[in-house]
Amino acid sequence: MDPVQALERIAYLLERSGAPTYRVRAFRGAAATVGALEPEELRRRANQSRLRDLPGVGAKTEEVVAQALAGGVPEYLSRLQEDAAPEAAGPLSGRAAEIRAALRGDCHTHSNWSDGGSPIHEMARAAHDMGHEYMVLTDHSPRLTVAHGLSPERLRDQLAVVAHLNEELSPFRILTGIEVDILVDGGLDQEDELLAALDVVVASVHSKLRMEAPEMTRRMVAAVANPHVDILGHCTGRLLPAAPQVTAGLRRGGGRPESTFDADAVFTACAQAGTAVEINSRPERLDPPMRLLRQALDAGCTVSIDTDA
Ligand SMILES: [Zn+2]
Known part of the structure; x- marks a missing residue:
């Protein structure tokens, strides 16, 4: 097996299983290092057990490369493949299959420019390989420093990178975007001019999730009514408690309760402004919960089914 493909596949499976980002990045980094070597050089180093001298190559990646060569x-890859959730790998049926077939793209994704584990082109390739026609790149905004939110300058740089990638990837298209923090007063954490220039703006609450309901309602209504905002991201902010067998190494664990707000007011504002309510498909989020999703549909909202990958 091609060692670079093996490392990339491992990174992909780790990322999909919700493994910590540093582990995903370790395998992506090793794939880049190994991929930059001439094949003979790679074999020579592998035979002499000198792969670990290379930057970003540790014991685990060395073993993977040796076994691939x-x-x-x-072994590590086969184990991950076995552990991959069978329902995610198997074919869908009935209504689920119809909805999946109708999905042409993904409006919420992160790259390693913010807190994602993979570079933009890898994200685009994965989206393309899933049959998507487009992917909206929505890295975080400046305030979310823990997630390396993009300053206006970095976002401008990213727009140039995306424009360049789109020339290579056509007809697949990366749409430009952001997951912008909804500030405490309902304002948005990025320059107006930039927000106006982006194809898609997802707005999400990431701070002060325990605000009193009336305040949180005002905050969310102001954000979804903002003309730059297209999608309200993971509206309750809940994190589901992890099933015990998948807790190891994951961030969640105990979960996080839903934020409280007047859902009627927020969804009505969404419907009026034409802002879609996101169905966040991350296994630990599944946000909004079913009862709120019904309420959003009753209020006349459109929805956006996203991975938040
Ligand atoms: Zn988010």
């Missing part, structure tokens, strides 16, 4: 599927 030996012609097999590396």
